[in-house]
Amino acid sequence: MNGAQDLGGMMGFGPITIEHDEPWFHAEWERRAFGLTLAMGATGSWNIDMSRHARESLPPGEYLTSSYYEIWTKGVEKLVVAAGLVSGEELTCGQSLVGSAPIKRVLKPEDVPAVLARGGPTERPIEQPARFAVGDRVRTRNLNPQGHTRLPRYARGRTGVVELVHGAHVFPDANAHGQGEQPQWLYTICFSGWELWGEQADPTVSVSIDAWENYLESA
Amino acid sequence: MGKDHHHDHDDHSHLSEIELRVRALESILVEKGYVDPAAIDALVETYEVKVGPRNGAKVVAKAWSDPAYREWLRTDATAAIAALGFIGRQGEHMVAVENTPDEHNMVVCTLCSCYPWPVLGLPPVWYKSAPYRSRAVLDPRGVLAEFGVHLPKTSRIRVWDSTAEVRYLVIPMRPEGTEGMSEEALAELVTRDSMIGTGLARQPEAVR
Numbered sequence: 001m002n003g004a005q006d007l008g009g010m011m012g013f014g015p016i017t018i019e020h021d022e023p024w025f026h027a028e029w030e031r032r033a034f035g036l037t038l039a040m041g042a043t044g045s046w047n048i049d050m051s052r053h054a055r056e057s058l059p060p061g062e063y064l065t066s067s068y069y070e071i072w073t074k075g076v077e078k079l080v081v082a083a084g085l086v087s088g089e090e091l092t093c094g095q096s097l098v099g100s101a102p103i104k105r106v107l108k109p110e111d112v113p114a115v116l117a118r119g120g121p122t123e124r125p126i127e128q129p130a131r132f133a134v135g136d137r138v139r140t141r142n143l144n145p146q147g148h149t150r151l152p153r154y155a156r157g158r159t160g161v162v163e164l165v166h167g168a169h170v171f172p173d174a175n176a177h178g179q180g181e182q183p184q185w186l187y188t189i190c191f192s193g194w195e196l197w198g199e200q201a202d203p204t205v206s207v208s209i210d211a212w213e214n215y216l217e218s219a
Numbered sequence: 220m221g222k223d224h225h226h227d228h229d230d231h232s233h234l235s236e237i238e239l240r241v242r243a244l245e246s247i248l249v250e251k252g253y254v255d256p257a258a259i260d261a262l263v264e265t266y267e268v269k270v271g272p273r274n275g276a277k278v279v280a281k282a283w284s285d286p287a288y289r290e291w292l293r294t295d296a297t298a299a300i301a302a303l304g305f306i307g308r309q310g311e312h313m314v315a316v317e318n319t320p321d322e323h324n325m326v327v328c329t330l331c332s333c334y335p336w337p338v339l340g341l342p343p344v345w346y347k348s349a350p351y352r353s354r355a356v357l358d359p360r361g362v363l364a365e366f367g368v369h370l371p372k373t374s375r376i377r378v379w380d381s382t383a384e385v386r387y388l389v390i391p392m393r394p395e396g397t398e399g400m401s402e403e404a405l406a407e408l409v410t411r412d413s414m415i416g417t418g419l420a421r422q423p424e425a426v427r
Contacts, residue, residue: 008329008380010353016345016365024267024341029241034266034341035259036245043253052331068332068347073241086247094243100251107254112261119308122384150382152329154356166312166385186383188314197357204375207356210383 001053001146002153004060009154009197033069037076042107042115045083049176053148054078124183126168131213132187136162139219140189140211148176151215155207158195159219163208164188171212185213266341272411274305275338275388279414280405282315283393293317296388300338310337310386317390318416322375325363325416326387327355335386339411346415356380366417389413391420 025031041051054075056063063071080086085101107115132138142157143149150172166186174182193205234242248254278300282289291299296313300306313335316324328334329352334342345351354362359376363369370376379387391413397405400423407426412418 005330007349007352008327008356010349011357013348013350013353016350016354016362017348018345018366019343022343025263026344027238029238031263031267032245032259033241035262036241036248036254038262039254039258040248042258055331064349067237068344070237073237073244077244080248080253085251085253090247091244094239094247096247096250100253103253106252107258109255109257109261112258112265116262116265117307119306119311120384121311123312150330152380152382154329155380164314166383169312169383172383186385188379188385190377202358202360202376204373205359205378206375207378207380209380210385212383 001056001148002144003056004058004063005052005056006153008152030069033073033076037072039107040076040080042105044104045085046079047175048120049148049170049172050178051075051079052172053176054082056148122170122183123167124170124181126183126185128185130165130185130187132162132165132185132216132218134162134165137219138162138187138189138216140209140215141217143215145173147173149173151211152209154196155189155191155209155211158191160189160191160195160208162187163190166210169212171214173212173214187211187213187216189216266336270336271340272338272414273406274303274340275335275411275414276406276409277303277402278305278315278338278388279390279409279420280402282390283397283405284402289390292390300388305337307337309333310335312385313338313388314385315388315390316377316379318392320374320392322377323363323370323416324377324379324387324389325355325359326379326381326389327352328381329353329356330380330382333381333384333386335388338388339414343411363417366412368417368419389416391418394420394422397423 055071058074077091081088090097139159140156143151168183169186170181171184188208189211190206190208193201196207249256282292292315296315300313318324332342332347356378359378381387408421410418413420
């Protein structure tokens with residue numbers, strides 16, 4: 001979706017603020033927001049693509065004025081309601097009002113190291129051969145889906161070159177909406193700065209995205 | 220606040236709206252049995268204490284010292300990094316990109332905050348922020364200047380926008396005058412920013 005998360009190429013946010021001490025967390029609530037997001041993710045009630053979509057579908061004004069872990073918190077709130085695990089009323093009044101809904105699993109502290117070590121690999125075996133090879137010229141499609149996508153606006157309808165072929169990976173545009181993993185080939189596509197930003201671009205710059213086969217056509 | 224009004228305020232009266240919101244969410248999830256608060260503690264401890272950019276620095280120092288390891292990193296970074304014990308969440312599919320005198324690599328996630336956790340830990344605030352995410356792809360040379368990195372005008376700059384589950388680790392150039400240094404000493408020269416591409420490795424004089 002063309003939401004506020006898709007920041008590449010925007011202007012006006014000002015200089016980059018670099019902290020001197022860079023604490024991992026800035027307050028206790030950030031620790032809890034981080035931990036409960038991961039712990040709820042481990043219940044298997046949704047996948048990482050649904051999680052990203054919950055965050056990016058915050059209204060643009062709210063997304064851009066919320067801190068990072070505020071966005072995570074709001075994302076979890078949306079996900080638990082959508083999954084039927086918590087009601088909107090319970091969130092509003094800040095307490096549990098009815099019994100629990102069935103849940104696949106609960107993350108136990110002793111299982112944390114193993115769960116993190118396992119991670120969530122997204123590569124899948126598929127039968128179809130890759131349509132493109134390293135060195136091929138490809139054009140990204142001009143897609144503007146209402147739902148989740150990982151094709152950023154600045155790289156739509158642009159011509160680039162296949163630089164890496166990564167194997168077949170879970171397709172987020174489908175997986176974010178409960179349509180299954182629908183794995184397809186994933187590529188690194190490299191564009192010149194000129195192709196992305198026009199003739200004023202720095203000629204020494206090139207930029208790549210990782211793009212699924214559905215995002216691409218031959219050029 | 221007068222004592223008469225004490226009943227209007229509970230113990231949380233000093234907390235901000237977001238603190239209350241997170242606290243309420245956690246208490247609902249715990250009460251319903253979906254979350255074990257001790258698991259939250261364990262998750263936080265992992266990323267606050269156990270995982271961080273010293274992991275990535277070991278990978279880089281080994282790549283600088285050991286040509287066979289460097290070649291392995293080039294061809295299968297996931298396996299080469301796993302061999303040092305750095306595996307798992309947000310590092311499931313790794314690619315290492317090497318800086319050269321002619322080309323400088325820099326990593327961003329314009330769409331969210333994708334970052335190689337097993338080797339770098341959690342990302343700094345600036346990496347997740349709108350100023351970096353918006354400009355890293357449009358004006359990387361300007362972004363580098365804000366980090367105090369001034370490359371020759373002829374150096375190519377290669378930006379990697381991590382839009383999928385592949386995570387990129389920049390292998391900075393090994394500083395001159397480091398011949399004969401041990402891997403441990405070399406790792407001291409490898410900064411977190413040099414592995415994102417917003418910095419360079421430190422000179423050996425800087426750590427003496």
